[in-house]
Amino acid sequence: MSDINRIISRAAREIQPGNIVNLGIGLPTQVIHHLPEDMDVLIHTENGVLGAWKQAQPEQMDPFLIDSAGAYIATRPGSAFFDSAVSFAMIRRGKLDLTMIGAFEVDQQGNLANWKIPGKFSPGIGGAMELAQKTPRIVVLTTHCDKKGAPKVLKHCRLPLTAAACISRIITEKAVIDVTPEGLVVREKLEPISNEALQAITEAELIFPPELEAS
Amino acid sequence: MSDINRIISRAAREIQPGNIVNLGIGLPTQVIHHLPEDMDVLIHTENGVLGAWKQAQPEQMDPFLIDSAGAYIATRPGSAFFDSAVSFAMIRRGKLDLTMIGAFEVDQQGNLANWKIPGKFSPGIGGAMELAQKTPRIVVLTTHCDKKGAPKVLKHCRLPLTAAACISRIITEKAVIDVTPEGLVVREKLEPISNEALQAITEAELIFPPELEAS
Amino acid sequence: MNKQQTIEQAIAQIPDGASIMVGGFGSPGTPFALIDELLKQGQKHLTLIKNDANEMGIGISKLIENGQVDKLVSTHIGLNRRVIELMNEGVLEVEFHPQGIFAEKIRTAGAGSFGFLSDIGLESEITKPEDLLDWKGARYKVEMALGADFALIHAAQADTFGNLVYQGSAINFSPLMAMAANQVIVETAHCRAPGELEPACIHTPSAFVSSLVVLPALTNDYGIMEHHVRH
Amino acid sequence: MNKQQTIEQAIAQIPDGASIMVGGFGSPGTPFALIDELLKQGQKHLTLIKNDANEMGIGISKLIENGQVDKLVSTHIGLNRRVIELMNEGVLEVEFHPQGIFAEKIRTAGAGSFGFLSDIGLESEITKPEDLLDWKGARYKVEMALGADFALIHAAQADTFGNLVYQGSAINFSPLMAMAANQVIVETAHCRAPGELEPACIHTPSAFVSSLVVLPALTNDYGIMEHHVRH
Numbered sequence: 001m002s003d004i005n006r007i008i009s010r011a012a013r014e015i016q017p018g019n020i021v022n023l024g025i026g027l028p029t030q031v032i033h034h035l036p037e038d039m040d041v042l043i044h045t046e047n048g049v050l051g052a053w054k055q056a057q058p059e060q061m062d063p064f065l066i067d068s069a070g071a072y073i074a075t076r077p078g079s080a081f082f083d084s085a086v087s088f089a090m091i092r093r094g095k096l097d098l099t100m101i102g103a104f105e106v107d108q109q110g111n112l113a114n115w116k117i118p119g120k121f122s123p124g125i126g127g128a129m130e131l132a133q134k135t136p137r138i139v140v141l142t143t144h145c146d147k148k149g150a151p152k153v154l155k156h157c158r159l160p161l162t163a164a165a166c167i168s169r170i171i172t173e174k175a176v177i178d179v180t181p182e183g184l185v186v187r188e189k190l191e192p193i194s195n196e197a198l199q200a201i202t203e204a205e206l207i208f209p210p211e212l213e214a215s
Numbered sequence: 216m217s218d219i220n221r222i223i224s225r226a227a228r229e230i231q232p233g234n235i236v237n238l239g240i241g242l243p244t245q246v247i248h249h250l251p252e253d254m255d256v257l258i259h260t261e262n263g264v265l266g267a268w269k270q271a272q273p274e275q276m277d278p279f280l281i282d283s284a285g286a287y288i289a290t291r292p293g294s295a296f297f298d299s300a301v302s303f304a305m306i307r308r309g310k311l312d313l314t315m316i317g318a319f320e321v322d323q324q325g326n327l328a329n330w331k332i333p334g335k336f337s338p339g340i341g342g343a344m345e346l347a348q349k350t351p352r353i354v355v356l357t358t359h360c361d362k363k364g365a366p367k368v369l370k371h372c373r374l375p376l377t378a379a380a381c382i383s384r385i386i387t388e389k390a391v392i393d394v395t396p397e398g399l400v401v402r403e404k405l406e407p408i409s410n411e412a413l414q415a416i417t418e419a420e421l422i423f424p425p426e427l428e429a430s
Numbered sequence: 431m432n433k434q435q436t437i438e439q440a441i442a443q444i445p446d447g448a449s450i451m452v453g454g455f456g457s458p459g460t461p462f463a464l465i466d467e468l469l470k471q472g473q474k475h476l477t478l479i480k481n482d483a484n485e486m487g488i489g490i491s492k493l494i495e496n497g498q499v500d501k502l503v504s505t506h507i508g509l510n511r512r513v514i515e516l517m518n519e520g521v522l523e524v525e526f527h528p529q530g531i532f533a534e535k536i537r538t539a540g541a542g543s544f545g546f547l548s549d550i551g552l553e554s555e556i557t558k559p560e561d562l563l564d565w566k567g568a569r570y571k572v573e574m575a576l577g578a579d580f581a582l583i584h585a586a587q588a589d590t591f592g593n594l595v596y597q598g599s600a601i602n603f604s605p606l607m608a609m610a611a612n613q614v615i616v617e618t619a620h621c622r623a624p625g626e627l628e629p630a631c632i633h634t635p636s637a638f639v640s641s642l643v644v645l646p647a648l649t650n651d652y653g654i655m656e657h658h659v660r661h
Numbered sequence: 662m663n664k665q666q667t668i669e670q671a672i673a674q675i676p677d678g679a680s681i682m683v684g685g686f687g688s689p690g691t692p693f694a695l696i697d698e699l700l701k702q703g704q705k706h707l708t709l710i711k712n713d714a715n716e717m718g719i720g721i722s723k724l725i726e727n728g729q730v731d732k733l734v735s736t737h738i739g740l741n742r743r744v745i746e747l748m749n750e751g752v753l754e755v756e757f758h759p760q761g762i763f764a765e766k767i768r769t770a771g772a773g774s775f776g777f778l779s780d781i782g783l784e785s786e787i788t789k790p791e792d793l794l795d796w797k798g799a800r801y802k803v804e805m806a807l808g809a810d811f812a813l814i815h816a817a818q819a820d821t822f823g824n825l826v827y828q829g830s831a832i833n834f835s836p837l838m839a840m841a842a843n844q845v846i847v848e849t850a851h852c853r854a855p856g857e858l859e860p861a862c863i864h865t866p867s868a869f870v871s872s873l874v875v876l877p878a879l880t881n882d883y884g885i886m887e888h889h890v891r892h
Contacts, residue, residue, distance in 0.1 A: 018431060020637055040431055042591075042636070046760055047686040047830045050635050061885050064689045064817065065829035070740065072885065077625025078431065078591040080635040083864075084686070084712075084833045085541065085768045088761025089609055092542025092781070095637040123739035124713075127760040129782050134542065160786045233662060235868055255662055257822075257867070261529055262455040262599045265866050276654050279458045279586065280598035285509065287654065292856025293662065293822040295866040298633075299455070299481075299602045300537045300772065303530025304840055307550070307773025310868040338508035342529040344551050349773065375555045534772060541765060544778040544801055563796075565803065570775055572796065597861060630828060631862040 003143060003173035006190050009034050011100055011141050011171050019097040020044055022131055025069045027141040028100035042076070044096055046127035048087045051079025068127065088127070092134050099135035101128065103142045103170075105157045108204040110167040110179035112140065113159035125162075132163035144172035144201055151203040153177070153184070174198055183207050218358060218388035221405050224249050226315055226356050226386050234312040235259055237346055240284045242356040243315035257291070259311055261342035263302045266294025283342065303342070307349050314350035316343065318357045318385075320372045323419040325382040325394035327355065328374035340377075347378035359387035359416055366418040368392070368399070389413055398422050431624075433592040433616075433642040440615045440641040441467040444580055448473065451536065451581040451611050452480040452490055453604035456509070459596065460489045461584040461617050462651040464643065468582075469493055479503040479578055481532065481603055483513040488651060494522060503576065505529040528556070531573055533606055539577035540609025548573045581611030585634070588618040589625075592639030593632045601633060608638040615641040619648050662855070664823040664847075664873040671846045671872040672698040675811055679704065682767065682812040682842050683711040683721055684835035687740070690827065691720045692815040692848050693882040695874065699813075700724055710734040710809055712763065712834055714744040719882060725753060734807065736760040759787070762804055764837055770808035771840025779804045812842030816865070819849040820856070823870030824863045832864060839869040846872045850879050 001009070007027055012034035015021055022044045023029050032043060032054055043052040046068040053074045056062065061072035090096065105113040112132050116122045132138055145151055153170060169187075170177040175198060176188040185207045186198065195208045216224070222242055227249035230236055237259045238244050247258060247269055258267040261283040268289045271277065276287040305311065320328040327347050331337045347353055360366055368385060384402075385392040390413060391403040400422045401413065410423045441464060444450065450468075454460030469492050476499050483502060484491045493499050494513055501523040507513050516522040527535065531550055538546050547570035551557055563572050583604045586597035594616060596604055608614045621644045672695060675681065681699075685691030700723050707730045714733060715722045724730050725744055732754040738744050747753040758766065762781055769777050778801035782788055794803050814835045817828035825847060827835055839845045852875045 042431065044637070045830070047689075047833050049830055050637055051629070062829055063883055063885050064831040066687055066689055067830075068686070070687050075629065077623070078589055078593065078636065079629045080593050080632040081630045081827075081829055081832055082632070082635055083836050084760070084764040085837055086609075086635070088764055089541040090635070090637050091761060093540065093609065093638075094542075122757075123745060124735060124737035124755075124757040125759045125782075125787070126737035126739075129759040129785065129787075130761045133781060162785075163782075164784060257662065259868070260599070262458075262602050264599055265868055266860070277598055278652055278654050279600040281456055281458055282599075283455070285456050290860065292854070293820055293824065293867065294860045295824050295863040296596075296598055296601055296861045297863070297866055298605050299529070299533040300606055301840075301866065303533055304772040305866070305868050306530060308771065308840065308869075309773075337526075338514060339504060339506035339524075339526040340528045340551075340556065341506035341508075344528040344554070344556075345530045348550060377554075378551075379553060534774065538777065541777075543765065544780065544799070545796070546769065546772075546777040547775040547803075549775065563794075565776070565794075566805075568775070572778075574797075595861070601861070628862070630826070630832070630864075631859070633861075 006173045007141050007171055010176065010190055011139065014098065014100070014139050015041055017041065020095060022096050022099040022135065024099065024101040024128065024131070026102040028102065029069045031100060044090065046087055048082050048084055049075065049079065051076045088130055091130050094134055094136055096135045098137045098139065099131045100139045100141055101132060103140045103152065105152055105154055105159050106140050106142065106167055106170055107154045107157045108184045110165045111157045112138070112162045112166055113157040114162050116160045118160065128162050132166045137168045138166050139169045139171060140167050141171050144174045151201055154203045177206070185209060186212055221388045222356050222386055225391065225405055226354065229313065229354050230256055232256065235310060237311055237314040237350065239314065239316040239343065239346070241317040243317065244284045246315060259305065261302055263297050263299055264290065264294060266291045303345055306345050309349055309351055311350045313352045313354065314346045315354045315356055316347060318355045318367065320367055320369055320374050321355050321357065321382055321385055322369045322372045323399045325380045326372045327353070327377045327381055328372040329377050331375045333375065343377050347381045352383045353381050354384045354386060355382050356386050359389045366416055369418045392421070400424060401427055431591045431636065433639055434590060435641045435643060437463065437467045437643045440643050441471055443613060443641070444468065444473050446473050447475045448580055449477040449479065449578040451578040451607040452478055453583045453602065453607055454489065455481050455599065455602040457484070457655055458598060459584055459600035459602050459604055460484060461582045462489055462649065463645050464582040464615060464617050465489055465493060469496060472498065474498050475500050477501040477503065479576065481505050481529065483507040483510040485509050486512045501525065505532045533603060535573055535576035536603065536606045536610045539575035540606055543575060545572050545574040576610065578611045579613065581607040581614045583608055583614060583616045585616050585618040587620040587622060587627060588616060588642055589622045589627050590642065591624050592616065592636035592642050593627050594634035594639065595627055595631060596633050605634045608634045613640045614638055615643065617643045617645050619645045662822045662867065664870055665821060666872045666874060668694065668698045668874045671874050672702055674844060675699065675704050677704050678706045679811055680708040680710065680809040682809040682838035683709055684814045684833065684838055685720065686712050686830065686833040688715070688886055689829060690815055690831035690833050690835055691715060692813045693720055693880065694876050695813040695846060695848050696720055696724060700727060703729065705729050706731050708732040708734065710807065712736050712760065714738040714741040716740050717743045732756065736763045764834060766804055766807035767834065767837045767841045770806035771837055774806060776803050776805040807841065809842045810844065812838040812845045814839055814845060814847045816847050816849040818851040818853060818858060819847060819873055820853045820858050821873065822855050823847065823867035823873050824858050825865035825870065826858060826862060827864050836865045839865045844871045845869055846874065848874045848876055850876045
């Protein structure tokens with residue numbers, strides 16, 4: 001399984017029946033394809049859909065119905081369409097259970113940086129800031145290191161923050177890591193890797209609880 | 216014609232084709248019955264109807280459709296229902312052309328008092344404050360004097376104001392009076408009455424332009 | 431996602447001392463059945479937030495007359511002589527707002543904001559000096575958001591997820607209150623399967639609804655009321 | 662109440678230097694025909710307010726590429742490389758807001774209010790010290806209302822009065838912009854007689870609409886776009 005597939009298939013298991021979930025652009029968007037067709041879940045998209053579903057088949061695409069990543073989507077029975085003010089009211093009122101989101105950097109305080117690289121990349125904030133700040137549970141999906149091999153799980157984010165202390169869990173191709181008051185706790189390894197090797201590619205200090213080795 | 220009917224039938228002539236109009240509780244509500252069935256007008260009610268019309272026939276009454284005075288109404292083709300936030304957005308954004316409203320007191324600055332008599336009557340503000348403050352044209356419908364014969368058209372309102380300097384025109388059973396930068400100008404008399412007799416029952420100073428006598 | 435509960439279960443979630451938004455402008459939109467269950471269960475020291483007090487003997491007037499309500503936040507109670515008496519006697523605390531400000535304060539809570547800058551009644555007696563804000567060259571009244579623990583809502587139709595559709599002028603404050611309250615209890619006589627309501631015609635999306643009570647039928651309270659027939 | 666105009670008449674109301682809200686999130690809701698007429702008439706020094714910049718070569722990107730736009734107020738332009746270049750070159754001024762704040766600022770103008778108190782990005786770099794307000798024991802960011810001279814709106818259906826219905830995710834910012842702009846120009850390919858639209862399913866009531874342009878048909882711009890098909 002590719003690194004990306006490992007992240008996505010593990011991430012799909014984060015979604016519980018009855019959840020309302022927002023899937024950010026990038027890796028999170030692809031998680032929907034790993035969900036059972038009959039799963040009791042409502043996917044929220046910032047552009048005003050509750051009950052979004054997988055990409056529509058070509059002959060069923062509706063040119064007036066996309067998700068917030070821009071793909072023509074199908075919807076589930078029980079879906080609703082609404083304007084952007086209502087969509088973000090839903091977000092700010094904490095009505096979403098879970099948001100999965102990509103990241104440039106995360107850190108051991110649970111800070112998230114994913115919207116701007118000063119001087120290089122600043123296409124706008126989009127919906128990320130409100131999702132990150134207001135969803136009760138934020139799960140970050142990211143490769144463990146960037147394309148140059150530099151760690152993305154840091155002691156302190158260096159880029160402008162999207163939101164502070166917002167992350168609950170980080171899923172990389174290497175591990176599932178929880179943000180806790182004690183620090184970053186490794187919950188699962190997603191490939192065979194020693195604690196030392198995982199720590200070596202992680203700037204933040206990782207906590208390896210005893211039960212991890214037993215698993 | 217009774218005093219009340221004289222006020223109402225004159226008031227009906229204030230409404231121009233194409234107008235969006237709110238008719239306050241009391242005398243204004245009755246104006247609708249003096250409008251031609253096919254008139255190009257949209258009646259707005261605070262409780263979320265644009266396109267309200269006359270009281271529904273008993274067999275056509277809808278228990279889920281009243282106007283803001285509480286009567287079961289019919290609607291015109293092209294009507295819309297919406298929530299109270301949208302209804303008052305329409306008011307505050309100045310989308311109504313005309314509001315007709317009742318009054319306890321009006322004065323020569325165009326001030327309106329119609330919501331509270333301290334110690335005697337204070338059932339709440341309702342929608343009057345926003346209608347009075349934000350409708351471009353406010354026409355007050357009122358008897359010229361109160362039940363004890365005391366003037367209601369004053370130099371300065373003594374009751375708490377609904378809104379200041381908001382009135383364009385006052386219609387009583389005696390006269391049609393405009394609020395102008397020069398003061399209150401009598402435009403029409405609605406019954407045979409001398410200038411002196413009209414001034415005698417009016418606390419505010421009235422201006423009688425020459426063309427009034429000629430009419 | 432099925433939100434259905436019995437009326438007893440749904441209303442039993444409300445504790446003494448709760449703040450409760452109640453939909454409706456006059457009778458249309460008033461959740462008479464939920465109110466009657468609240469009367470039966472007898473929760474006390476309630477704060478009610480409703481446009482009006484209904485008329486004597488129906489709707490929230492029953493709760494007020496029964497002594498269950500400490501405070502009413504409202505816009506106009508002119509059609510309820512008994513509630514005016516209770517207010518004047520000091521038995522019931524009443525807080526009035528202009529109707530559109532009442533709507534907007536609720537909607538502001540529903541949008542997850544904390545207040546808004548208004549000019550309504552800026553120079554009237556409803557504006558206290560401590561509400562005034564001079565900001566970037568202009569003067570405003572700061573109107574704070576108005577939220578609540580619960581909302582009681584009547585919907586013409588719902589699906590089992592809790593998507594809601596309102597009818598006629600019964601919509602009034604209900605979609606705003608459904609956004610603003612922490613727990614939203616809805617009654618309807620017409621419950622559909624998911625997918626039966628047109629997604630573009632849903633007034634309140636299911637995310638805002640906590641409990642759905644399906645009424646076997648609408649009682650006479652929901653029918654034509656003599657006091658709403660103009661004479 | 663008939664608001665119908667030709668597309669030339671409707672767009673000719675817009676002067677140089679106007680601020681214009683444009684509905685749409687990506688393609689759905691973008692009023693391509695009205696935008697093309699604006700391109701043809703060539704008004705200059707425009708401020709556009711739209712969630713995104715569409716993609717290169719379509720929608721408002723045409724106006725920007727054609728040098729008609731001085732400033733863009735937006736939330737995300739990541740799908741338009743050319744507009745990012747123009748921003749980075751300093752040719753186009755771009756002001757970004759978080760997407761829900763963008764929506765809410767527009768809605769605040771549409772509600773006739775002047776600003777609202779928010780906690781979004783309160784401690785981030787998007788909040789300048791002069792936007793902070795300490796009020797009754799808490800700290801807020803004051804977000805001011807965002808209005809405009811004009812709004813350009815695409816509706817799936819309209820009636821001649823200007824009541825509007827949107828389709829699918831094409832609703833997005835359109836009802837908010839229709840409330841917030843002083844003049845609202847709407848295009849639709851499906852114009853009905855008054856009474857043909859269900860009054861409870863109208864998304865934008867006619868009072869907010871100034872001009873209605875009936876399109877003979879929807880062009881290819883409104884069809885399935887290859888860039889929206891995920892691979």
